[in-house]
Amino acid sequence: MIEGHGDDRYRYQYDVKIDFSTNVWYDMDKDIVRQMILDTSDSVFRYPEPSAMPLIKKIANNLGVGDNMIIVGNGATELFYIIAHAFKKKHSIIAIPSFKEYEDATLMYEHKIEYIDINGEIPAHGDLVWICNPNNPDGKLWSLEKIEHLLRQNKNRIIVIDESFINFLLGDNSSLPLLDLYSNLIIVRSMTKSYCVPGLRLGYMVTSKDLTAYIKNYVQPWAINSIAIAVGRKLIDTKPLDNKSLDDLFSRKQNFTQALKEIDDICVYPSSTSFFLLTTPMLASEIKLLLLEKYGILVRDASNFRSLSDRHIRINTLQSEENQLLVNAFKNILK
Amino acid sequence: MIEGHGDDRYRYQYDVKIDFSTNVWYDMDKDIVRQMILDTSDSVFRYPEPSAMPLIKKIANNLGVGDNMIIVGNGATELFYIIAHAFKKKHSIIAIPSFKEYEDATLMYEHKIEYIDINGEIPAHGDLVWICNPNNPDGKLWSLEKIEHLLRQNKNRIIVIDESFINFLLGDNSSLPLLDLYSNLIIVRSMTKSYCVPGLRLGYMVTSKDLTAYIKNYVQPWAINSIAIAVGRKLIDTKPLDNKSLDDLFSRKQNFTQALKEIDDICVYPSSTSFFLLTTPMLASEIKLLLLEKYGILVRDASNFRSLSDRHIRINTLQSEENQLLVNAFKNILK
Numbered sequence: 001m002i003e004g005h006g007d008d009r010y011r012y013q014y015d016v017k018i019d020f021s022t023n024v025w026y027d028m029d030k031d032i033v034r035q036m037i038l039d040t041s042d043s044v045f046r047y048p049e050p051s052a053m054p055l056i057k058k059i060a061n062n063l064g065v066g067d068n069m070i071i072v073g074n075g076a077t078e079l080f081y082i083i084a085h086a087f088k089k090k091h092s093i094i095a096i097p098s099f100k101e102y103e104d105a106t107l108m109y110e111h112k113i114e115y116i117d118i119n120g121e122i123p124a125h126g127d128l129v130w131i132c133n134p135n136n137p138d139g140k141l142w143s144l145e146k147i148e149h150l151l152r153q154n155k156n157r158i159i160v161i162d163e164s165f166i167n168f169l170l171g172d173n174s175s176l177p178l179l180d181l182y183s184n185l186i187i188v189r190s191m192t193k194s195y196c197v198p199g200l201r202l203g204y205m206v207t208s209k210d211l212t213a214y215i216k217n218y219v220q221p222w223a224i225n226s227i228a229i230a231v232g233r234k235l236i237d238t239k240p241l242d243n244k245s246l247d248d249l250f251s252r253k254q255n256f257t258q259a260l261k262e263i264d265d266i267c268v269y270p271s272s273t274s275f276f277l278l279t280t281p282m283l284a285s286e287i288k289l290l291l292l293e294k295y296g297i298l299v300r301d302a303s304n305f306r307s308l309s310d311r312h313i314r315i316n317t318l319q320s321e322e323n324q325l326l327v328n329a330f331k332n333i334l335k
Numbered sequence: 336m337i338e339g340h341g342d343d344r345y346r347y348q349y350d351v352k353i354d355f356s357t358n359v360w361y362d363m364d365k366d367i368v369r370q371m372i373l374d375t376s377d378s379v380f381r382y383p384e385p386s387a388m389p390l391i392k393k394i395a396n397n398l399g400v401g402d403n404m405i406i407v408g409n410g411a412t413e414l415f416y417i418i419a420h421a422f423k424k425k426h427s428i429i430a431i432p433s434f435k436e437y438e439d440a441t442l443m444y445e446h447k448i449e450y451i452d453i454n455g456e457i458p459a460h461g462d463l464v465w466i467c468n469p470n471n472p473d474g475k476l477w478s479l480e481k482i483e484h485l486l487r488q489n490k491n492r493i494i495v496i497d498e499s500f501i502n503f504l505l506g507d508n509s510s511l512p513l514l515d516l517y518s519n520l521i522i523v524r525s526m527t528k529s530y531c532v533p534g535l536r537l538g539y540m541v542t543s544k545d546l547t548a549y550i551k552n553y554v555q556p557w558a559i560n561s562i563a564i565a566v567g568r569k570l571i572d573t574k575p576l577d578n579k580s581l582d583d584l585f586s587r588k589q590n591f592t593q594a595l596k597e598i599d600d601i602c603v604y605p606s607s608t609s610f611f612l613l614t615t616p617m618l619a620s621e622i623k624l625l626l627l628e629k630y631g632i633l634v635r636d637a638s639n640f641r642s643l644s645d646r647h648i649r650i651n652t653l654q655s656e657e658n659q660l661l662v663n664a665f666k667n668i669l670k
Contacts, residue, residue: 003385005382005385005556006382007381007382010384010388010389022382026380030377030380033376033379033380034376034377037372037373037376037379037562038373038376041368041369041372041373042365042369043534044368044372044532044533044534044535045361045365045368045531045532045533045534046342046533046534047340047341047342047357047533047534048533048534048536049345050338050340053345054345074409074558074560075557075558077555077556077557078555078558081555101556104556108552108553196380197379197380198379198380198381198382198383199378199379199380199381199382199383199560199561199562200379200560200561200562201383201557201558201559201560201561217443218443220412220413220416221340221412221436221439222410222412222536223409223410223413223536224536225409225534225535225536225560225562225563226534226535226536227372227534227535227560227562228560
């Protein structure tokens with residue numbers, strides 16, 4: 001999706017002062033990242049290792065799996081395209097509303113696509129099921145029991161779990177332990193959201209040795225930039241979202257959503273993570289533009305998520321003062 | 336091709352002191368690049384513009400073409416895969432020996448592939464013709480007359496000209512002026528070789544508006560890392576390979592090849608550019624390993640280029656002292 005996503009400030013002439021439009025951990029210590037880039041910048045003078053193996057080994061070691069179970073992508077997004085390519089023309093089931101790239105990737109590779117309500121039952125048929133956990137845009141959480149049911153329900157079918165936001169949860173809900181039991185599980189993770197480096201483009205997938213070997217046939221050489229490989233290796237050793245940070249984030253989210261709920265006309269939807277959906281009586285496109293024009297605030301117009309309405313907006317939780325500015329802005333606009 | 340290319344030092348335990356294995360402009364002032372990375376490192380904290388438009392506009396402006404005629408790729412290599420995808424299952428004619436990625440990309444997208452001797456006639460049939468100009472690995476130059484003949488011979492057929500090494504020539508031989516006349520021409524360029532930033536992964540293609548609009552359907556969003564976009568924008572404004580640098584490079588190459596030709600048993604092949612092929616009586620794989628083990632010198636075993644023999648090696652021209660060390664090493668090994 002080249003148009004219609006978050007952090008689309010480049011489309012407007014207004015200065016963005018506060019960005020609620022993407023689900024990135026903005027509290028990451030940026031000086032740590034700046035230093036990592038400085039320390040690794042000379043890597044651009046040589047070709048990167050063609051399959052990003054130095055980073056693969058580091059990730060494998062960190063997760064305690066074999067390096068023959070990992071593929072690194074130029075962002076999690078590239079991995080969705082690689083998976084869609086490896087299973088081209090297959091029957092894909094996509095639980096919606098969700099990240100638009102599952103649809104775009106499977107369309108590009110001519111899948112038969114079946115959309116399923118994320119709150120309904122997933123049928124037992126199909127070749128691939130695409131699930132985001134916790135889900136973007138609504139923060140719905142899939143329990144491991146439910147995911148295991150999907151894996152067991154049809155062992156010939158591949159279950160793709162996008163764990164791009166798995167670090168933005170209170171408590172562990174990763175499907176990683178299921179990898180030992182189910183060879184039809186593919187877990188995709190973004191490395192950029194919890195480290196606040198979305199510009200670096202870095203993601204990885206973990207799956208069985210057999211699926212890794214097969215999917216590698218669809219990977220291009222030298223796809224990952226050498227700075228992304230080198231900085232990624234260093235980031236793996238850091239843990240920006242510790243329990244204290246998460247407790248603080250969720251306490252802010254609690255106050256933020258409570259204040260929003262107190263505004264008449266705003267409906268806030270429950271979410272397991274730091275971002276959430278809301279609706280107002282105004283068109284999402286209109287209120288987005290007003291927030292940007294008058295307050296320099298960027299939100300995500302979520303009306304282009306399949307099955308959402310033209311009133312849906314997605315909001316990330318930021319610092320308390322920033323959250324309060326958005327609450328005030330909504331109050332002024334909707335009064 | 337994940338295995339079997341240049342700059343494959345990561346495969347060996349030996350320390351590489353001199354690298355003749357890739358065709359990169361190592362005389363680029365690296366401090367300029369380091370400063371550019373430092374100046375743009377904060378771009379990683381935001382998502383890149385999804386289609387790399389800020390870089391596209393800069394390239395378009397530099398070339399004097401519309402920004403609707405440019406697509407930026409994660410290295411020239413990604414563009415070969417995107418083109419192969421856009422014309423999947425078509426009939427591709429590849430002039431060999433040449434860069435292995437035309438073959439790998441068209442194979443991945445199920446083309447019918449026909450290999451043609453680079454010194455023979457290109458037939459009038461087929462849907463795409465892939466030509467590298469000047470050619471990797473042998474430095475063969477295609478005249479613009481010959482390229483125009485191909486474009487005119489069959490206007491329903493797409494001619495892909497890989498100009499990754501076009502800056503490594505004495506005199507201009509780019510097919511860019513032909514874009515005004517032929518809508519079936521695609522020019523692909525690497526931005527990383529003449530600026531010595533192969534780790535950055537940056538290339539672009541220029542073609543007619545219609546072909547650009549069509550091929551864009553096969554481009555993934557956020558494919559280009561934000562540092563690559565930002566540094567690429569700055570690099571466009573610099574010209575590392577001026578006439579003086581080129582004169583110096585070709586004078587060194589003349590001395591280098593002359594010295595190599597004087598060694599019995601070495602056959603040096605003519606080349607229009609700074610890199611060239613040679614053969615020795617030894618297997619390329621053996622002599623490559625000896626050079627690395629005994630001298631810390633890395634060369635490109637060119638035996639995996641389709642139609643070359645197991646004796647072919649590709650060499651880049653470096654500084655005179657470095658070239659002399661390779662000459663001496665060959666003399667010792669082959670005496």
